[in-house]
Amino acid sequence: MTVLIALITLLDAMFLPLKGSLTNTVFISTVAVGIWKVTAYKNWYVLALVFITMATGFFLVENGTTSETIVHKLADWSYLFLIIGTIQLTRLSRVKFESHLSKLPYLLFLALTALAAGLWVFDRLATAQQLMQFSYLFIVIVLVGYLASLMHK
């Protein structure tokens, strides 16, 4: 799954524009499926390192707008992979140190994401976008909550 995500996001960075329907689809599906299926945090960190390395490489040989977009998208993905890896690390830490994991926040996040994807399929782009924004915020809140509880494991 990690390799698949790497390939899809790499293709996205190389060939898709910064915005657009297909870009949105790749974004939603990759993040959602990734968080759901790839729980090994190290995989995400490896991806983050690989993508920022590629971004740096492209920046060094940059020669135009196309390359600029590629650098931008590779960096964006690296940033997202770093965040997802950290979320998975947080989750893993809770499992290890507290022997307790509430899947509810993740299920909520996935449900919101799936709903957003569904709305997007049915052309309700504005609502889907707002829902996804809620989903973003939700993840941040979950992350902060986990952090707080982790401190006193």
Add this chain to the structure above:
Amino acid sequence: MSWFKSAVKLAAIWGVILAAFVIFSIYRDIKENKLFNYTDTYVSSEVGAKSGYQSATTFKYIFRFTAHDNYLGSISFKYFRLKDNPGQVIFRIREANQSKWYAENRYDFSYFKDDDNYHFGFPQIADSQNKDFILEFEIVTPTLSQKPNFLDLKTVPILTAKYVFPRGMFYKSPGKLATILINRSTATIQKVDRVKVPLVTLAIALVAFLILYGQESQARSSIIIRQKDLQKNVQLFGHWTNQVSPFYVPAGILTLLAIALISGNFSLAEKLAVYLWLTLLASAVFYVLQVTVLHRLGRLRDFVNLITGNTVSTLDYLMTKKALLVVGVLYVIISGLSSTYYLGGDDSRLFYIYPQDLLNNYVSKIVSDTGLSQLTNSIPPSSLTAFTVLMIGLRRSLPFLNLQAALTSANIIGGVLTFYLLIKYLISPRNNYERVICVLASLMYVFSIFNFYTLLNSRLVAEYLISLFPLSLHLAIKAVRESKFYLLVVVAVIWSTFNFISVTLPLSGAVLLTTLPLLGLVLWKYKVRLVGYMAAILFVFLVLNIHWLAFIPYTNFATTQPGASTPSITSAEFRKQNEAGIRTVSEINNSFFPLVNSYHQKIQFNFHWPQLPIYLSWYSKTLTLGYLFIAIVIWAGMVIDKDKSRIPLYIAAVANLALAIYFFTVNISPWGVGLFVWLTDRIPGFVIFRNMYDKFAFGLAFQWAIIIAVSLSILIKSLGAERLKVYLLFCVFAIVAINAKPFVLGEFRRLPYWTTRNSYDGIKAFNQDYVNLITFVKNQDTTGRYLSLPLLTGNSSIIQDDYQPNHYYAGVSPLLVFTGKNDLSGLISFSDQAGDVYSWIRDKDYEKFGRLLQKLNTKYVITNNSISTDLQGSFMFSDGLFYLQTDPFIGSVVGPKVQDFGRRYSLYKIAPKYDSEKIFITETPGLFTNRAQLSYKKLASHDYQIKISKLSHTQTLVFLDPYLQGWQLRTPSGRGVFGDTHQVIFDYANAWELDPLDIKANFSPGDFQTGPDGSVELNLRLYFQPYDYYLPTQVISASAYLLAILFVLKSYLRLKLT
């Protein structure tokens, strides 16, 4: 005698560094000025100069000077006003004892449009040395003004000569070349800063000494690369450098060749012969390399180990020494001896020199003239009270110090120290490496490009966040975790004094927002106490700041004031503008740059930021080094299972960084911009972060330093080999030093103003003409405004330094601060009519502009005649504003001249037809009448005494000050009257309907008199009612400060004693 040896070594290193600096400076000077073009300068005492009219259209300057050298080739002057009018310059030169001109050239004014430093050239005069010359500089223009001001005769140097030697001459006379080199070297050395350069080079020498001889001189060196690690290197390189002979390979081929020959295999022998020659050649090359380079790799490696090990040890060693604190204090004091102030900008920075004037004429006001060169303001000036009082105290107790320079240095040193203490508290260093990591993170934090571009560049009060934010965070965390409420009170006092909750809120709020994950992590266990403390500290904040919070309803922040330039931030219009602005700005941002610890690139290119030359020459070249930082962060995540105790801190630090990068960039993923717009629409007050690339920059500097400290401490634990730890820390240090270089060497300070080429910040004193002007204005008896011409784009003024002709105060107009009288200095001063004013000037519709001046109660006009050509075309006069303000324009608004102040300033009365009174009475609203039936006296900015006579029918009383409901007309007995007729007039001012019948019917008999003709005579008081709260709120806040300080002292001492 070891100390003596050390001193000699230190002196030697210092000498070498100084010599290198001087040689480099001389080289750069020669490179910039070209060797064969020798530039020489003349001060006014060496030049005879006179000027005068030749005709109605001709003005002539005549100079007489003696050439210092042979081959005189060109002359230049400091000139201005050559490109705003049509005309020609005629340049002539001749020997004083000759009647015929040696050279004569004509130039059109437009010729000087893009060159402020033009050299008037002529064929070289080979034997010019010690000869007297006459120069003529003749101006021919149909628009010659009454007081022509084309050349700057007071500038130093008054003229510059260039001697252009033929190249062949140096071959014939090498002595000449030597003389020029010596002269130029001497001139370069004389230009070197006698305080800064020795100090900076001494500091570098000290660090270099510690790095080179740290272990040797018995200094504590706790981080030493073990022999075992060194051995590995020896094994790695030694084999190649000492044992392998490159000629073994051709020798082997020769053996095979011999065998092939003996065995009769000639075809193989033929091929081997080719390889023999090739390998022989390669061996020879390798041998040369071995002898010259590889053989020395061992020594090179030892040197690298010495440097890296000692550098890391030195960092650890220095931070444990109290002597460093003494050095820091000395640095602050020495910095404070500087005579240069960097004044201007958005907050004028005048509080460093004139805090008392600021307090008297601006900060203590709650109404009328609450905006510097503006009609209204967003935040009451009284929010600056505590900070201004602090500056007054410092100024009086340290009168010999340059407060700005001293505090800036203290801020930088304080930033390193307070961040060090904070990060030490958070990661609790377990060994020397982790202590070094704390030092590196502290240096990385302060010397971050994000700080250079924002806080340290703008030099606003916000810059003190650098030292005070880590301190506040440290104290706040300790307060909650250790149940020490008084520490939180210290934070409240600091944040209130330094305006972190008022004018600086967009920056302090941004860094606080990005630190929330960390705060959540470290304070969650104490959440109940936290809630209690938060409630208590909110109350403390309220009482500390009530003296200005109470007056927010009367600012543009709360409600859009009539005539305000921008809609209130709560209005729908503002939100719409805001969304468009966010999208425009953020769409060019790219997450790659903050991920490699660099500033966004495209925004610098698109808007030609002033820092762009430094970015192009340095940061863009070193940008990819920042890859190491993000790699360290990710790498730490991969090995974090080896240091499980740091997992929570790592997660919090990554969350902090992720938030900071997102808010700084916004344009991340397809929906990043949409989310930011959504937040600004939904969260009240979030709009203050709309210029995200600026507001979150400091937060990013802070979060990068935190994450690097945490990640490095995790990595160091996972690394086995000592040498790898040292190499890694050294690399981080090197990159931090590389990033700091432009700031440490003062390159940012030497940048000219944006869009100028040769105009700089940093003045020693306001020029004497300006000082005379403000002294005169201060003593003028008027309540009206002043118009400053030429108008700038912003509400700003440009004031020339008294000592350095191309150094200026450029920033918000300081007239109100110095004189208590406000001015209109730029388009922004006209608030919502700024665009109209520009159009009127451009379309030569001066009448409309004059009428606006009348509405704004403009009484006098100040003309600045000394705007340099460099500044005339700059962003300060955008869209060619300077060139639109021609003599006819100025002539249309000025009346009789009051006085000249040197050659720079002239003061005029406003043209009589645009004259108006601050308070007047009129029969027709909208028309100005200067009736004698009303007289008034200004008692204070909130209080006027009015006397009206012969009021026989309903008339309108007009008060030309921004409309506020708090303005009341009161009778002598104190009763508010005519409140129901209070209305807006001229789209911004106050008006009341005065009906004599109403007066007779409702006023107390003692409050008015009736004349024989039935008209009414009465005295009124125009009073700003909210002023009733001024004194009480000031007393509450002052008492709160006092009590807070006493509480802190008492709590601290009690804790200390127990």
